[in-house]
Amino acid sequence: xxxxxxxxxxxxxxxxxxxxxxxxxxxxxxxxxxxxxxxxxxxxxxxxxxxxxxxxxxxxxxxxxxxxxxxxxxxxxxxxxxxxxxxxxxxxxxxxxxxxxxxxxxxxxxxxxxxxxxxxxxxxxxxxxxxxxxxxxxxxxxxxxxxxxxxxxxxxxxxxxxxxxxxxxxxxxxxxxxxxxxxxxxxxxxxxxxxxxxxxxxxxxxxxxxxxxxxxxxxxxxxxxxxxxxxxxxxxxxxxxxxxxxxxxxxxxxxxxxxxxxxxxxxxxxxxxxxxxxxxxxxxxxxxxxxxxxxxxxxxxxxxxxxxxxxxxxxxxxxxxxxxxxxxxxxxxxxxxxxxxxxxxxxxxxxxxxxxxxxxxxxxxxxxxxxxxxxxxxxxxxxxxxxxxxxxxxxxxxxxxxxxxxxxxxxxxxxxxxxxxxxxxxxxxxxxxxxxxxxxxxxxxxxxxxxxxxxxxxxxxxxxxxxxxxxxxxxxxxxxxxxxxxxxxxxxxxxxxxxxxxxxxxxxxxxxxxxxxxxxxxx
Amino acid sequence: xxxxxxxxxxxxxxxxxxxxxxxxxxxxxxxxxxxxxxxxxxxxxxxxxxxxxxxxxxxxxxxxxxxxxxxxxxxxxxxxxxxxxxxxxxxxxxxxxxxxxxxxxxxxxxxxxxxxxxxxxxxxxxxxxxxxxxxxxxxxxxxxxxxxxxxxxxxxxxxxxxxxxxxxxxxxxxxxxxxxxxxxxxxxxxxxxxxxxxxxxxxxxxxxxxxxxxxxxxxxxxxxxxxxxxxx
Numbered sequence: 001x002x003x004x005x006x007x008x009x010x011x012x013x014x015x016x017x018x019x020x021x022x023x024x025x026x027x028x029x030x031x032x033x034x035x036x037x038x039x040x041x042x043x044x045x046x047x048x049x050x051x052x053x054x055x056x057x058x059x060x061x062x063x064x065x066x067x068x069x070x071x072x073x074x075x076x077x078x079x080x081x082x083x084x085x086x087x088x089x090x091x092x093x094x095x096x097x098x099x100x101x102x103x104x105x106x107x108x109x110x111x112x113x114x115x116x117x118x119x120x121x122x123x124x125x126x127x128x129x130x131x132x133x134x135x136x137x138x139x140x141x142x143x144x145x146x147x148x149x150x151x152x153x154x155x156x157x158x159x160x161x162x163x164x165x166x167x168x169x170x171x172x173x174x175x176x177x178x179x180x181x182x183x184x185x186x187x188x189x190x191x192x193x194x195x196x197x198x199x200x201x202x203x204x205x206x207x208x209x210x211x212x213x214x215x216x217x218x219x220x221x222x223x224x225x226x227x228x229x230x231x232x233x234x235x236x237x238x239x240x241x242x243x244x245x246x247x248x249x250x251x252x253x254x255x256x257x258x259x260x261x262x263x264x265x266x267x268x269x270x271x272x273x274x275x276x277x278x279x280x281x282x283x284x285x286x287x288x289x290x291x292x293x294x295x296x297x298x299x300x301x302x303x304x305x306x307x308x309x310x311x312x313x314x315x316x317x318x319x320x321x322x323x324x325x326x327x328x329x330x331x332x333x334x335x336x337x338x339x340x341x342x343x344x345x346x347x348x349x350x351x352x353x354x355x356x357x358x359x360x361x362x363x364x365x366x367x368x369x370x371x372x373x374x375x376x377x378x379x380x381x382x383x384x385x386x387x388x389x390x391x392x393x394x395x396x397x398x399x400x401x402x403x404x405x406x407x408x409x410x411x412x413x414x415x416x417x418x419x420x421x422x423x424x425x426x427x428x429x430x431x432x433x434x435x436x437x438x439x440x441x442x443x444x445x446x447x448x449x450x451x452x453x454x455x456x457x458x459x460x461x462x463x464x465x466x467x468x469x470x471x472x473x474x475x476x477x478x479x480x481x482x483x484x485x486x487x488x489x490x491x492x493x494x495x496x497x498x499x500x501x502x503x504x505x506x507x508x509x510x511x512x513x514x515x516x517x518x519x520x521x522x523x
Numbered sequence: 524x525x526x527x528x529x530x531x532x533x534x535x536x537x538x539x540x541x542x543x544x545x546x547x548x549x550x551x552x553x554x555x556x557x558x559x560x561x562x563x564x565x566x567x568x569x570x571x572x573x574x575x576x577x578x579x580x581x582x583x584x585x586x587x588x589x590x591x592x593x594x595x596x597x598x599x600x601x602x603x604x605x606x607x608x609x610x611x612x613x614x615x616x617x618x619x620x621x622x623x624x625x626x627x628x629x630x631x632x633x634x635x636x637x638x639x640x641x642x643x644x645x646x647x648x649x650x651x652x653x654x655x656x657x658x659x660x661x662x663x664x665x666x667x668x669x670x671x672x673x674x675x676x677x678x679x680x681x682x683x684x685x686x687x688x689x690x691x692x693x694x695x696x697x698x699x700x701x702x703x704x705x706x707x708x709x710x711x712x713x714x715x716x717x718x719x720x721x722x723x724x725x726x727x728x729x730x731x732x733x734x735x736x737x738x739x740x741x742x743x744x745x746x747x748x749x750x751x752x753x754x755x
Contacts, residue, residue: 374606
């Protein structure tokens with residue numbers, strides 16, 4: 001078993017390292033410098049190995065830290081119940097949810113597929129070594145944080161030590177039960193695709209975890225350790241069953257040949273299928289337009305789930321939120337001044353919000369997968385005039401669709417400003433409205449322009465362009481940074497409007513000159 | 524009309540895939556392009572279709588009285604995995620295509636006539652292309668490329684996934700349009716190449732070789748195998 005474990009670990013590591021080198025090679029500029037022989041380079045392999053081990057360590061601890069900190073520790077302050085008992089209460093219920101959703105054993109990963117079916121390793125040995133390694137990581141990963149946050153909330157140190165074992169036991173017990181279900185009833189579990197009643201259970205336990213403490217009801221401090229010890233005892237039986245179970249190969253064949261692992265393209269295939277599913281089959285959706293306008297019109301209409309409907313949803317939610325804020329202002333005079341101040345200084349925050357609600361990125365992905373991916377193989381579609389014509393049509397639609405929620409938000413903010421006491425300078429109303437519209441147009445233009453200039457996908461819809469990824473990350477970082485920026489709305493708004501106009505003009509010029517050359521399928 | 528390829532070179536990393544190809548294809552003929560796996564057939568097509576930039580090389584179209592550089596509109600590229608816009612129906616795709624190319628196409632016919640020509644059933648014409656079978660998508664792709672009437676048709680393993688009936692239909696169709704066209708047909712199936720093509724071209728060691736067309740039958744097969752098996 002140790003041998004199987006080492007082999008599988010090395011296998012996993014090999015492709016992790018190769019992925020690292022591959023990523024390195026796709027950084028613009030580095031590609032030409034780095035030869036193909038790189039994959040044989042010992043030094044680089046060692047660096048890759050070190051990185052891969054570091055990532056594994058981060059992977060062991062980071063998630064557990066975030067989980068305990070965000071989902072449990074930081075929630076403590078809102079309840080009035082005994083902190084240590086509440087800590088254990090929430091933890092117990094969340095652990096059950098975790099055990100249901102995150103079994104490790106039923107997670108259909110590529111690793112498992114490669115090892116068991118392509119490399120033909122012994123399925124049972126592989127499954128067991130892989131599984132208990134995952135369980136070991138759970139125990140090691142949880143220990144420091146259950147100790148840290150447990151002690152901080154006043155949980156008995158013995159209980160803190162018990163928690164990691166409890167979490168692992170809960171997972172083991174559920175996994176064994178799922179194996180039992182397969183053995184007796186032939187039910188195949190795919191944890192990424194829980195069935196309805198599992199979702200229901202999850203919701204119930206969520207409500208129990210966070211709802212009960214709000215009602216001053218929690219699991220009594222004496223009962224919590226009993227639950228934990230009982231679970232650990234049950235898991236002993238469960239471990240025996242897991243070792244006894246003998247149908248790993250046939251079970252994994254079913255788990256892995258399901259939706260999630262496709263032999264050839266895996267993740268990309270799923271992404272593609274999801275995007276394909278977005279096509280509305282409603283035949284009544286037709287268009288009276290001609291040529292590229294016709295083509296684009298049908299595209300937009302048949303993808304309304306992705307485009308118009310989601311924009312409408314955002315617009316509606318925004319309208320409701322704005323309505324609530326205005327209601328609060330009229331009811332609570334104290335908040336009035338505060339909200340007025342917020343409106344006058346928080347405009348940068350809305351850059352991030354406008355970024356989040358802009359559908360540009362998913363629209364361009366759908367454009368590629370459901371349309372350009374195939375159309376770019378036709379010469380008539382790749383003619384410079386065709387590319388620019390369709391670009392124009394698309395730009396119009398994307399801007400229009402995104403304008404719907406944007407104008408609601410723009411008007412809403414101006415209304416809130418008015419309701420909260422108004423402003424000395426009436427221009428502010430206009431500036432707020434126009435700057436929100438400008439942000440919306442900016443993001444619409446931005447997403448479409450980088451798609452046309454950097455067309456990042458190859459024929460299998462894999463992203464082949466690191467520059468594209470970097471630009472996207474940068475966009476996110478810049479928008480995120482805006483959250484912390486406090487600037488007078490008037491000047492920031494004005495700057496936004498000028499910038500958006502400037503950016504749009506420059507990028508449209510670039511498109512006009514470059515897109516006919518850049519807009520093609522990556523080979 | 525002739526397609527003239529001059530000194531086409533393409534390298535990936537240190538690997539020279541196309542080593543200065545000089546070759547002339549003539550209209551009225553179907554060329555069967557054979558080569559071992561990795562010989563560079565797709566790279567060759569991709570260079571012609573301007574999907575990848577070659578390091579060196581020139582493509583010209585020569586007529587009896589003049590010569591001009593190749594442009595993308597000269598080329599129709601049919602891939603083995605059919606590519607069609609999934610969100611349109613067959614009819615809509617054709618309508619869009621005809622509108623875009625209005626004025627450029629000779630003798631435009633009714634949409635249904637095209638479907639009849641391609642033997643696409645009446646009830647399939649208004650279905651979304653995403654619900655078409657592989658073979659039907661292939662027919663659509665081929666149909667568009669035939670109506671576009673490019674001077675050169677590049678076909679990358681286009682018949683291998685079709686059922687025998689459709690494959691025969693396609694072969695007849697290719698034969699019927701070969702006048703005035705240069706058709707280059709890449710395949711791994713020797714029988715197909717021999718039964719359909721007028722000339723056999725072998726891509727090997729980064730160069731194209733035309734097989735002597737005096738050879739026939741078994742002799743020809745032997746010769747092709749010999750060339751393919753030779754060490755580089």
